Amino acid sequence: MRMGDFKQTYAADEAVFRSGTVRFWLVVLLLALAAFPFMVGPYLLYMANLTGVAIIAAVGLNILTGAAGQISLGHAAFVGIGAYTSAILTTKLGLPFLVCLPLSGLSAAFFGIIVGAPSMRMKGLYLCIATLAAQVIFDFIFVHWTSVTGGIRGINVPSAELFGYKLDTEFKMYFVTIPIMIAAITAARNLFRTRVGRAFIAIRDRDISAELMGINLFQYKLYAFAASSFYAGVAGCLQVYLLRIVTPEHFPLHESIRYLAMIIVGGLGSVLGSIFGAIFMTMVPEALQSGLAMFQGMDDKLMSYLFPLQTVVFGLLIVAFLVFEPHGLAEMWRRVKNYFRLWPFEH
Amino acid sequence: MATQPILSVEGISLSFGGLKVLSEVSFQVNPGEIFAIIGPNGAGKTSILNCIGGFYRPSAGRIFFGGEDITRTSPDRRAARGLARTFQNIALFRGMTVLDNIKLGAHAHLRTGLLSALMYWGPAHREEMALRERVEHEVIDFLEIEPIRKQAVGSLAYGLQKRVELARALAMEPKVLLMDEPVAGMNAEETEDMARFVLDIKEERDVTIVLIEHDMNVIMDISDRVMVVNFGQKIAEGTPDEVQHHPEVIKAYLGEKKG
């Protein structure tokens, strides 16, 4: 037991941010997030916004896959459903951003429940294949239902408007994306403090004893699908207003795999891990890209070897995490924190 | 006893493929008693508990709980009505702390839905706080597991894991507690603790207990009535003393063990 911060009451012990130190660093982090857009250029803001969207989607997938143990290969499709819902509602019906946002989440959740329904009968690999089928089917619909989705050319979307104020720059979008991201993270943390979050983990760990504990497996699996795809839909909506266009190319299978990679690298079942993973998987490709850019101008033959290297490095990272750090970056972070809690006193 | 039995099993049969595991087993458990089931390995004891809990569906026969037919009720609804269970091979949720495992037991008594869980406002918050208080006072204090409440269950010694499993079952506030070999694999001291807890649960909490056990000392000490099964059939039932001297039992079970 840690003696440093002995909890006086159960309520204090149940709080998410338990000690003053943690709360202090949280405030510092929030201030840094608020100051960030004033200190960097549009490219970094663009990256920050994309990362924010990825975090929302990854937190959602981690609820379904990390916590409830239902592997999904169709997460990108749900992001896509949210994106198309927003694009269609704004361009065809002229609905405002603040209305599109929840509707995108809800429509993705609706399809999430439909795709999750087979989970009553299927587990593990079989369910995984069912979600893969969903990915392929929605991809097909995005491409071929031209009258609604605009086919491969997609839909161009005007910039979002909030209370008559046009969100037409990365800078302005930042102040929408990041608060929504924070709300999404907070909600997920809340979830895991209640019976619903515990039931998800119980289903993952041992579905049979979960049922004997009074948990209705089917109901809770559907809850997990609904929550996870709601997050995806919200992420999709934000992505549309960031990119101002939606095309099927944004939601292919390897995007679904990228989301899975985020939560594996970050830490399965950990909200913090989803955040780390989403940042990592958005930043590393960028870093690799700019690393390669240094070789630009060298002879073309060399470039043709180096370019695929990116994918290889990516794959190696994922495998390395699975083998050496299966609890992901979140676990590494915990170790660093533990080290510094006692620092400078050795144990 | 003139009262109605709290649990009544009427002629249940069960088979897997060609293997007949249970044939027409019937027994009744009275409120407030400790009812033990004994029998050699593979006799079908765990299968009986699995039928009562709803994990196995008997091919024939009926099961009544509190006077109501639960033969077709799903396992989660049976749990919600007050049937709790501990397992022969510990079935804790290994990815969670002791505290979360215990809280999970209370699942059916809580109301928070998906939306209020995400918000964690008012009712959801109050419910979690009340749950923590209740679990601390009624379960953790009672079973003397305060020091380990924040540990991951996977890291605990075997005997402690069994105790945490009992804690989780108690958090369900059961009317009937089904225990599958609660002292198996425990040392003498742990066994004595467990036997004391089981007796305390019966006496202080008005819980009826159905218990499978191989440890004859424990059976003789704490159970009110004993049923003996062999090859999926009930061969005797009575007080521990009666059963111990029953010729069929000596032949089929005790005799086999000694010989």
Ligand SMILES: Nc1ncnc2c1ncn2[C@@H]1O[C@H](COP(=O)(O)OP(=O)(O)OP(=O)(O)O)[C@@H](O)[C@H]1O
């Ligand atoms: N799911 C199952 N599938 C096939 N056979 C089973 C299954 N469950 C139990 N059996 C068989 O039913 C018989 C009774 O098993 P059960 O587990 O009920 O015995 P038990 O009395 O609890 O034994 P033990 O004292 O070893 O725990 C055994 O022969 C077992 O192999």
Ligand SMILES: [Mg+2]
């Ligand atoms: Mg058994």
